[in-house]
Amino acid sequence: MKKLTVILLVLLLSLPLLANGPENLYYGLMEGSSDLATVIKKPAKVNYLQTILAVSLTAFTAAYDRPLFDQIAYQPALQIPAALLSASAEPIGLGITYTCLGWNNKELARKMVGATLYNGLNTTFLKYTIGKSRPWATNPGSNPTFIGLNFNNSNNSFPSGHSSQSFSLATVLADEYPQHRWWFYAWSTSASLSRILLGCHWPSDVVAGAFTGIFNANHYLNSISELESTNN
Numbered sequence: 001m002k003k004l005t006v007i008l009l010v011l012l013l014s015l016p017l018l019a020n021g022p023e024n025l026y027y028g029l030m031e032g033s034s035d036l037a038t039v040i041k042k043p044a045k046v047n048y049l050q051t052i053l054a055v056s057l058t059a060f061t062a063a064y065d066r067p068l069f070d071q072i073a074y075q076p077a078l079q080i081p082a083a084l085l086s087a088s089a090e091p092i093g094l095g096i097t098y099t100c101l102g103w104n105n106k107e108l109a110r111k112m113v114g115a116t117l118y119n120g121l122n123t124t125f126l127k128y129t130i131g132k133s134r135p136w137a138t139n140p141g142s143n144p145t146f147i148g149l150n151f152n153n154s155n156n157s158f159p160s161g162h163s164s165q166s167f168s169l170a171t172v173l174a175d176e177y178p179q180h181r182w183w184f185y186a187w188s189t190s191a192s193l194s195r196i197l198l199g200c201h202w203p204s205d206v207v208a209g210a211f212t213g214i215f216n217a218n219h220y221l222n223s224i225s226e227l228e229s230t231n232n
Contacts, residue, residue, distance in 0.1 A: 128151055157205050
């Protein structure tokens with residue numbers, strides 16, 4: 001795992017020497033970051049049907065968090081692929097995806113940065129406000145507990161950050177390349193499930209994270225689209 005990380009880092013750092021992409025990446029970083037203030041001020045449009053579906057599925061899954069977790073987590077044969085999938089939704093993995101896909105597409109680079117920042121902000125707020133205990137911080141056989149506002153990593157399980165970030169990115173990429181959307185969502189689903197397999201999250205954390213990422217990405221994309229229409 002360490003060797004793979006080193007190889008990927010070397011490739012990432014050497015890319016600026018091989019092409020003219022740095023300008024696009026710089027544009028994406030700057031514009032995507034500046035979009036954040038605009039998107040935060042924009043009122044979110046609530047799709048009530050989607051909201052009801054998200055709440056219902058999350059609540060249903062939460063009712064069976066413990067038995068589902070005990071059935072899925074810590075499968076020996078799946079630990080290595082789960083670790084790789086999990087890493088793909090972490091900063092290094094997201095950075096490599098951003099570099100590769102945004103290299104020749106500055107607007108896509110902008111959207112990936114903006115959606116990731118906006119989603120990360122909202123997800124982090126929810127995680128530390130809700131205060132749900134992590135599986136490894138919960139007594140075996142017991143259900144997760146909720147303590148509310150806190151800044152302890154043992155109690156920031158809901159929603160899953162990996163799940164929300166992977167689904168947020170998948171939504172942006174599906175918007176850009178709709179013909180490949182099923183591949184993007186297959187990746188985000190696999191990366192999300194890896195968090196249960198590794199024992200880091202409850203099933204309902206992953207479900208809530210998926211809906212959170214999709215909602216945040218769509219709000220970002222709609223806000224930017226409206227802004228560009230107004231400017232034109």
